[in-house]
Amino acid sequence: MLPRKSVTWVLLLLLIFFNLSTSHSDPRWAAKKRRLRNKVRTMFYHAYDNYMIHAFPHDELKPLSKSFTDSLSELGNLKLEHLPQDYNGSALTLIESLSSLVIMGNNTEFQSAVVWLSENLTFDVDARVNLFECNIRVLGGLVSAHLLATDSTHRLGQGVYKNQLLTLAEDLGNRFLPAFNTPTGLPYAWINLKYGVVENETTETSTSGCGSLILEMGALSRLTGDPKYESAALRALRKLWSMRSSLNLLGTTLDVSTGEWIEYSSGIGAGVDSFYEYLYKAHILFGKEEFWRMFHLAYIAVQKYFKHGPWYHEADMRTGKATYWQLTSLQAFWPGLQVLVGDIAAANSSHREFFYVWNKFGVLPERYLLDHQMLHPTEKYYPLRPEFAESTFYLYQATKDPWYIEVGESIVNSLNLHTKVEGGFASIRDVTTMELEDHQHSFFLAETCKYLYLLFDDSFLAEQNYVFTTEGHPLPVLSSWQDRLPETYIQSNWTFLKTDKEVRRTSAMSKQVCPSTSLNSWECAGQKIESACHILDFHGDHRCLTDEECGVDSTNCRRRSCSMAGYCGLWLFI
Ligand code: DMJ
Numbered sequence: 001m002l003p004r005k006s007v008t009w010v011l012l013l014l015l016i017f018f019n020l021s022t023s024h025s026d027p028r029w030a031a032k033k034r035r036l037r038n039k040v041r042t043m044f045y046h047a048y049d050n051y052m053i054h055a056f057p058h059d060e061l062k063p064l065s066k067s068f069t070d071s072l073s074e075l076g077n078l079k080l081e082h083l084p085q086d087y088n089g090s091a092l093t094l095i096e097s098l099s100s101l102v103i104m105g106n107n108t109e110f111q112s113a114v115v116w117l118s119e120n121l122t123f124d125v126d127a128r129v130n131l132f133e134c135n136i137r138v139l140g141g142l143v144s145a146h147l148l149a150t151d152s153t154h155r156l157g158q159g160v161y162k163n164q165l166l167t168l169a170e171d172l173g174n175r176f177l178p179a180f181n182t183p184t185g186l187p188y189a190w191i192n193l194k195y196g197v198v199e200n201e202t203t204e205t206s207t208s209g210c211g212s213l214i215l216e217m218g219a220l221s222r223l224t225g226d227p228k229y230e231s232a233a234l235r236a237l238r239k240l241w242s243m244r245s246s247l248n249l250l251g252t253t254l255d256v257s258t259g260e261w262i263e264y265s266s267g268i269g270a271g272v273d274s275f276y277e278y279l280y281k282a283h284i285l286f287g288k289e290e291f292w293r294m295f296h297l298a299y300i301a302v303q304k305y306f307k308h309g310p311w312y313h314e315a316d317m318r319t320g321k322a323t324y325w326q327l328t329s330l331q332a333f334w335p336g337l338q339v340l341v342g343d344i345a346a347a348n349s350s351h352r353e354f355f356y357v358w359n360k361f362g363v364l365p366e367r368y369l370l371d372h373q374m375l376h377p378t379e380k381y382y383p384l385r386p387e388f389a390e391s392t393f394y395l396y397q398a399t400k401d402p403w404y405i406e407v408g409e410s411i412v413n414s415l416n417l418h419t420k421v422e423g424g425f426a427s428i429r430d431v432t433t434m435e436l437e438d439h440q441h442s443f444f445l446a447e448t449c450k451y452l453y454l455l456f457d458d459s460f461l462a463e464q465n466y467v468f469t470t471e472g473h474p475l476p477v478l479s480s481w482q483d484r485l486p487e488t489y490i491q492s493n494w495t496f497l498k499t500d501k502e503v504r505r506t507s508a509m510s511k512q513v514c515p516s517t518s519l520n521s522w523e524c525a526g527q528k529i530e531s532a533c534h535i536l537d538f539h540g541d542h543r544c545l546t547d548e549e550c551g552v553d554s555t556n557c558r559r560r561s562c563s564m565a566g567y568c569g570l571w572l573f574i
Pocket of ligand 1: 471
């Protein structure tokens with residue numbers, strides 16, 4: 001038997017060996033990433049080629065029956081009401097694949113797609129579509145592809161490209177505008193592309209439905225020089241924000257004509273998710289402080305009222321009291337957003353919990369009841385969603401921790417094992433039986449494959465900063481789109497962090513909101529700063545006379561209070 005001291009040494013050496021052998025600069029590690037990158041490329045083309053053979057120019061592929069569905073009119077339409085009689089699709093999956101083709105370096109296919117779309121695509125169709133879905137998938141897909149096509153670094157479409165995608169995007173943007181014609185400026189959830197808002201249209205919409213339009217419509221305005229798209233989206237966003245409760249929480253559904261809430265409970269998942277995402281990403285893309293101010297308050301409220309350990313539950317916007325204790329597949333985007341904010345330790349701990357559930361079932365179920373540790377009885381499906389892969393990509397970008405490559409590998413393996421069929425990739429109807437469903441969602445190509453690819457090969461990101469829309473379409477961060485930022489932002493060189501030895505690319509907001517100290521030694525303005533919600537105690541020595549002199553704790557975002565002995569701290573644990 002080895003003496004105790006020797007055991008410690010052996011363990012230490014093993015640890016060092018493990019760290020070295022898994023370091024991302026290790027050639028074996030680089031080979032592994034290349035192999036995985038190629039595997040993802042094969043997955044993408046298996047999905048894409050099957051779509052092109054069996055479904056194009058319809059919207060999405062049915063991989064089991066090798067047929068198609070014109071699903072743009074069905075997206076978000078749970079009861080399948082008012083379906084069009086005469087609609088033959090808008091090549092949705094092709095539009096959604098454009099930016100992925102560029103990222104994977106397939107300029108030839110991108111160019112033929114652009115030519116086909118410019119010659120054949122029309123939005124003058126009698127189809128009632130969901131404004132949010134059509135915005136993130138179609139408008140976002142077109143605007144992003146236009147920006148990529150005109151970006152000289154990608155050398156696309158020389159001579160062939162004459163802004164055709166922008167013309168299509170502008171036409172679509174104009175068809176969106178009647179939806180905003182409401183007493184509140186909050187848009188209807190549904191719009192008929194040919195006829196506008198139909199008679200007796202429902203006035204119910206969701207927070208994400210009217211709060212996540214600003215990236216695509218803002219970009220359209222910047223590109224066309226016509227402010228009307230951005231103004232409509234901004235007016236809706238401001239109105240929505242004005243409806244927050246005194247706790248800075250929003251509900252999930254609301255009425256666009258009265259501006260009243262319908263569903264007061266909300267979380268970070270379905271119906272709300274991209275609202276948070278767009279506040280922050282709009283701040284990065286347009287450099288507007290207003291978006292940052294909204295996001296900061298909203299983020300603190302989320303951390304305070306929804307977070308429970310690494311999990312996020314729902315709460316009533318009026319009282320902050322927990323309502324539903326459920327993990328949903330859509331929530332898995334949150335750690336990715338936290339990486340952008342710089343709150344890496346919080347992102348990492350939630351990501352690990354999502355991975356725990358992923359491993360438990362082989363994929364991420366749509367809804368998991370945290371209080372009962374069981375699946376939701378009717379939401380056992382996994383429709384090839386990207387959110388978990390997305391967060392894995394962001395966390396790897398921020399940390400370069402090889403652990404995330406391992407996570408990515410297991411996502412790739414699960415997808416190939418459980419969802420790959422001869423005719424593409426099929427959704428899973430029930431994660432307990434792995435029974436499949438005949439649907440390959442367009443976001444599998446726009447997001448799932450893209451984020452996995454970027455996880456293993458980020459060369460696309462080398463030259464340019466991008467903001468990815470909620471549908472995974474990259475929009476370059478251009479200085480000409482930025483509002484003039486306050487001096488403090490400019491001085492701090494906000495996308496690069498300068499240290500003595502190097503200039504390191506970092507979270508765009510790292511000067512405002514820094515990562516938790518536990519992960520690494522990043523510093524903000526010479527001092528250690530922790531998470532986004534952190535508010536310093538008034539006195540550096542933490543002495544206080546009243547609660548008002550205490551800040552917000554960085555680790556759990558709870559307000560600190562002044563103890564009898566006159567020190568700020570977390571004296572009450574609820
Ligand atoms: C995508 O269409 C977008 O990411 C959207 O914001 C919600 N999630 C789906 C994919 O899961």
